[in-house]
Structure formats: structure tokens, C-alpha cells
Amino acid sequence: MTEQEVDPRFPDPGDTPVGEVPGPDAEPELPTRPGILRSILRRRSTVVAAVFILLLIVVALAAPLLAPYDPTEQDLLIRLQGPSGAHWLGTDDYGRDALSRLIYGSRVSLWAGLQATGVALILGLPLGVLAGFYGRWLNVLLTRIMDAMMSTPSLVLAITIVAVLGGGITNAMLAIGLVMTPRFFRVARAGTMDVRHETYIEASIALGCSTWRTAVRHILPNVLPPIVLVISVSLGTAVSAEASLSFLGLGVVEPTPSWGSMLKTASSNMSLAPYLVWPPGIMIFLTVLAFTYLGDGVRRALTRSRSGRQD
Amino acid sequence: MSLLEVKDVTKSFSTKRDFLGRRIGWTHAVKGVSFTLDAGECLAVVGESGAGKSTVGRIALRLIEPDSGSITFDGVDVRAARAQELRALRQRMQMIFQDPHSSLDPRMTIGDAVAEPLLVHTDRSRTERERQSAALLERVGLGSRYLGRYPAELSGGQLQRVAIARALALNPAMIVCDEPVAALDVSVRAQVLNLLRELQEDLGLAYLFVCHDLALVEVIADRVLVMAAGEVVEEGTVEQIFAAPQQEYTQRLLSAIPVPLPRDAMGNRITSIGERA
Numbered sequence: 001m002t003e004q005e006v007d008p009r010f011p012d013p014g015d016t017p018v019g020e021v022p023g024p025d026a027e028p029e030l031p032t033r034p035g036i037l038r039s040i041l042r043r044r045s046t047v048v049a050a051v052f053i054l055l056l057i058v059v060a061l062a063a064p065l066l067a068p069y070d071p072t073e074q075d076l077l078i079r080l081q082g083p084s085g086a087h088w089l090g091t092d093d094y095g096r097d098a099l100s101r102l103i104y105g106s107r108v109s110l111w112a113g114l115q116a117t118g119v120a121l122i123l124g125l126p127l128g129v130l131a132g133f134y135g136r137w138l139n140v141l142l143t144r145i146m147d148a149m150m151s152t153p154s155l156v157l158a159i160t161i162v163a164v165l166g167g168g169i170t171n172a173m174l175a176i177g178l179v180m181t182p183r184f185f186r187v188a189r190a191g192t193m194d195v196r197h198e199t200y201i202e203a204s205i206a207l208g209c210s211t212w213r214t215a216v217r218h219i220l221p222n223v224l225p226p227i228v229l230v231i232s233v234s235l236g237t238a239v240s241a242e243a244s245l246s247f248l249g250l251g252v253v254e255p256t257p258s259w260g261s262m263l264k265t266a267s268s269n270m271s272l273a274p275y276l277v278w279p280p281g282i283m284i285f286l287t288v289l290a291f292t293y294l295g296d297g298v299r300r301a302l303t304r305s306r307s308g309r310q311d
Numbered sequence: 312m313s314l315l316e317v318k319d320v321t322k323s324f325s326t327k328r329d330f331l332g333r334r335i336g337w338t339h340a341v342k343g344v345s346f347t348l349d350a351g352e353c354l355a356v357v358g359e360s361g362a363g364k365s366t367v368g369r370i371a372l373r374l375i376e377p378d379s380g381s382i383t384f385d386g387v388d389v390r391a392a393r394a395q396e397l398r399a400l401r402q403r404m405q406m407i408f409q410d411p412h413s414s415l416d417p418r419m420t421i422g423d424a425v426a427e428p429l430l431v432h433t434d435r436s437r438t439e440r441e442r443q444s445a446a447l448l449e450r451v452g453l454g455s456r457y458l459g460r461y462p463a464e465l466s467g468g469q470l471q472r473v474a475i476a477r478a479l480a481l482n483p484a485m486i487v488c489d490e491p492v493a494a495l496d497v498s499v500r501a502q503v504l505n506l507l508r509e510l511q512e513d514l515g516l517a518y519l520f521v522c523h524d525l526a527l528v529e530v531i532a533d534r535v536l537v538m539a540a541g542e543v544v545e546e547g548t549v550e551q552i553f554a555a556p557q558q559e560y561t562q563r564l565l566s567a568i569p570v571p572l573p574r575d576a577m578g579n580r581i582t583s584i585g586e587r588a
Contacts (some may be wrong), residue, residue: 204416206372
């Protein structure tokens with residue numbers, strides 16, 4: 001194997017006293033574990049969800065190439081027309097192409113989801129690990145603050161923040177992210193408290209690891225699987241929150257298309273153009289569903305491999 | 312001068328608190344314990360469960376902060392050391408835990424676990440660390456093919472070898488062994504114990520060997536510290552303790568060692584610990 005060195009700890013291989021351990025302790029054939037990716041892809045629902053989200057990302061990125069029309073181009077001569085060869089999903093009350101708006105709307109939805117989840121993750125995860133690891137008064141204080149935040153209805157807080165800071169998707173998503181922070185906090189804190197008293201945490205301290213290293217290298221990886229699930233569910237929540245806010249006129253600014261603002265248009269033209277409501281509604285539903293399934297699949301896979309004992 | 316000098320160490324844990332969080336109940340885990348450990352020596356700390364043995368081991372490394380008393384390691388006051396100094400000290404005093412299944416991070420490969428002390432305390436390159444952790448694994452009787460494995464894939468005996476390799480990585484002067492073989496199969500115990508003995512001889516390690524199994528103590532220790540209810544009851548060399556135990560407690564402890572042929576020993580069996588009235 002490796003060359004032996006002069007170090008007294010590694011004597012000449014010739015007189016290595018401790019050979020390969022015989023008996024039950026020896027295990028010549030080490031089983032290979034399936035990779036994370038393979039165990040994620042074993043569940044069909046996860047694969048379908050992942051493919052859907054991938055397609056959605058591709059559509060969002062390639063929107064200018066895929067959309068048949070400019071999503072904001074108005075043509076009042078063809079207002080509220082039903083699906084046709086020229087406009088597959090029909091046109092809205094300004095004569096804008098619904099399909100193009102749907103395609104461009106995916107950009108807003110995904111970006112909004114990322115922003116809100118990002119804010120919640122960046123705030124909630126470190127605070128949760130800190131509270132769980134340090135404990136004592138800091139834990140009590142942070143937990144109380146998070147409980148208070150959790151008791152606030154998310155949309156009401158978001159509306160308030162938008163009212164104060166002004167409209168626009170970023171402000172709205174900042175608000176949603178803030179409201180979602182306690183989810184990350186609680187999961188991170190619970191996971192940290194769970195592993196805090198494991199011997200390997202004490203061992204890493206005994207080894208001389210800094211608190212930072214112990215938290216990042218030993219606690220964080222053991223907290224991540226449930227966090228992955230929260231990320232995914234939060235993306236779904238954020239997508240629907242964006243839709244709600246845009247529906248209320250507090251999200252995207254017209255004429256930027258978003259699924260929520262499309263629903264708003266559709267609802268006010270319900271009697272004349274009932275077909276407008278379906279595409280954005282179904283897309284919101286499917287996207288939220290896909291994120292939930294994907295998160296669940298990833299979490300299952302992460303929990304199954306690399307942990308658990310071989311008893 | 313001794314390598315480790317523990318003087319008059321006391322530690323109590325609160326067991327009850329009132330509604331304001333004030334401590335109203337205490338358990339005295341360790342009461343005025345003093346001992347010394349010389350370089351290259353193996354001092355066994357024995358006693359029944361709850362006697363404060365493990366607490367003493369942890370206090371020596373300052374994993375548990377004692378209430379009072381002093382700890383000197385190689386001339387350095389361990390209790391006065393600040394966080395940075397303490398981490399530097401910990402290069403030279405390591406610990407091996409009872410349950411190897413839980414003392415290794417389940418999400419870290421064996422190679423990373425063994426290389427971690429080198430990463431934390433030295434500025435060796437990645438390849439250098441890998442080479443050294445492979446050599447360390449060889450040294451404890453495991454092949455370098457285990458480097459990429461996760462703890463869940465190894466048996467208890469193998470994991471304890473990994474834990475030993477990890478403790479050796481920084482060339483420590485002292486290792487606190489907290490019941491290192493108690494959680495292992497009987498068939499594996501002797502192997503791990505022999506490994507510990509060999510390493511001690513080859514590297515001149517000092518062990519603070521916390522153990523409840525006197526049969527093991529007779530094999531590995533130079534001196535014995537007998538503890539009961541947080542206090543040192545008796546101290547002496549293995550020969551003294553086993554041949555002529557002075558204290559009644561020690562005598563009872565010794566008579567609790569299982570013997571291969573119980574019939575022969577029945578005659579001089581004293582009331583065992585558990586049977587105490």
C-alpha cells in the first residue's frame with residue numbers, strides 16, 4: 001500500500017504486529033452503497049417531479065425562444081379570443097397571447113420561489129443551528145421570536161411589508177421569506193439538539209475542533225436531510241404565495257406576466273373567457289406538487305444512505 | 312514531574328431545579344479526587360457504575376468543567392487555558408470513547424475522520440493527510456481500503472480501531488480511554504486491548520484507562536485508582552491492589568471478577584457489590 005515512514009508509529013511492514021483481523025471482525029467483501037442519485041431516482045414520483053421541475057427551468061430560461069409572441073404586446077382587435085391555431089391558449093383582455101404569458105410567467109414564479117426560500121434558508125438555518133448548539137438563553141430568546149413570527153399570518157405580513165416598502169416582486173418575496181424563516185429555524189434547531197449530545201460531537205471537541213468546525217462539519221451535515229425537504233416545500237409555498245400576492249396586485253407590476261397576475265385577469269373575465277383560468281391555475285398546482293414530491297424523495301434518499309447502523 | 316497531575320477535583324451536577332431555574336438538588340459526581348499519571352504509564356480508574364470514573368476522565372481533558380481543583384498537563388495549567396490554548400493542548404491529549412458506533416460522525420468517511428485531527432491542527436496538504444491516514448489505518452490493523460467507507464459499514468471492533476487511529480494521528484502523549492472495549496463483542500475485546508498495549512509500548516503513550524472490568528485492568532494497567540461514590544478509595548500498583556487490597560470496597564470489587572471455574576472460587580467469595588445489605 002503506502003510506503004512506510006520513519007515515524008515510530010509506523011514500523012517496518014515486515015514486523016507489523018497487528019495483521020488483518022481474523023474471524024467475524026474481518027470483512028473481505030465490502031458491500032458498495034448505491035449513490036445518492038440512484039436512490040433518489042428509484043422512486044417514480046420523485047423522477048416525475050424532478051423532470052417536471054427541470055422542464056420548467058428549461059422553459060423559464062428559454063422563454064424568449066419558446067414563446068410565440070411578446071408577452072406584453074397588446075392587440076385590442078383580438079381581445080378575449082378562445083384557443084385557436086394562432087393563439088393556442090387564447091388571448092386576454094388586452095389581446096395578449098396567454099401561452100406566451102404563461103411561459104414568461106414561469107420565470108417570475110421560479111425566481112420568486114428562489115428568492116423567498118433563499119431568504120428563509122439564510123436566516124433560519126444558521127440561527128437554528130446556533131440556538132440548538134448553544135442552547136440556554138439564546139435558544140429561549142430565538143425560539144420565542146420565531147414563535148411570534150410563526151403566529152403572524154404570512155400574507156397579512158407580506159401585504160404590510162409591500163405597503164411599506166412599495167410593490168414589486170422582490171419586496172413581496174422578502175416578506176414571504178421572512179415569514180418562512182421559522183420553518184427552517186425550527187427544523188435546524190431540532191436537528192441540532194438531536195445530534196448535540198451524540199458522542200461524535202463530544203469527540204470532535206475532544207479532538208480540538210473549533211466550535212465553528214464542529215457546527216459546520218459535524219452538525220450541519222446531520223441536519224441537512226430534513227432541511228432539503230423544507231427547502232422544497234418552501235419553494236412550493238413561495239410559488240403559490242407569489243401567485244396570491246400578484247393576484248391581489250401586490251406582486252409583479254403590470255404588464256409583467258406572472259401566473260398570479262394571469263389568474264387575476266382571468267377572474268375578472270370569468271364569464272367571457274373561462275378558458276383563461278385553467279393554464280395558470282394548473283401550472284401553480286403542478287409546480288407546488290412537484291416541489292413537494294421532489295423534496296420528499298430527496299429526503300428519503302438522504303436518510304436511507306450514509307446513516308443508520310449495521311447491527 | 313508527572314505528565315498529568317489532577318489535584319482535589321470536584322464536580323457536582325444539578326439534578327433538580329426550582330421554578331426559577333435555581334439549582335436545588337445536586338449529585339456529587341466527583342469529590343476531591345487527586346492523582347498523577349506519568350508519561351508512558353497506564354493508570355486504570357475502576358469502580359462500579361456511577362462512581363464518577365468517566366467524569367474524572369472527561370475532567371482531565373476539560374470536556375467537563377470541574378467546580379474546583381487543578382489540572383496540570385505537562386506543566387500547563389489546563390483549567391486556566393483559554394479556548395485557543397486548550398485546543399493546542401488537545402493535540403497532545405486524546406480520547407477514545409466507549410461506543411465506537413456513536414463516537415464517529417456517521418456522515419464522514421473513515422479516511423476523513425482519521426485525517427481530521429491533521430486537518431485541524433497541522434497545515435499538511437491533502438495528499439499528505441491522505442497518505443498519513445492510510446498509514447494510520449494500517450497501523451491499527453485495518454487496510455487503507457476502508458478509507459472511503461462510512462462508519463455504518465464497519466463493525467464495532469473495526470470502528471474502535473478507527474477511533475484509535477484517529478486518536479494517534481497527532482502523536483499524543485496521553486489518551487483517555489473511556490471503557491474502550493466495554494461495548495465490543497468479547498471475541499474482539501482481546502484484539503483491541505492487545506492493540507492498545509502494543510501501541511503503548513511502541514509509542515510510549517500514557518493511558519488514563521477508565522474501566523469497570525477488573526480482569527482487563529490486571530492485563531493492561533500499571534497502577535490502579537479505585538473509586539466509589541465520587542471519591543478515591545484506594546490507589547496502588549496493580550500488584551498491590553490485586554494481591555493485597557486494603558479497603559473492604561476494593562476487596563468486594565475484586566471478588567466480583569468472574570472466574571472460569573466458579574466452584575473452586577466459591578469458598579473465598581465475599582459478598583459482592585450488588586448484594587451489599
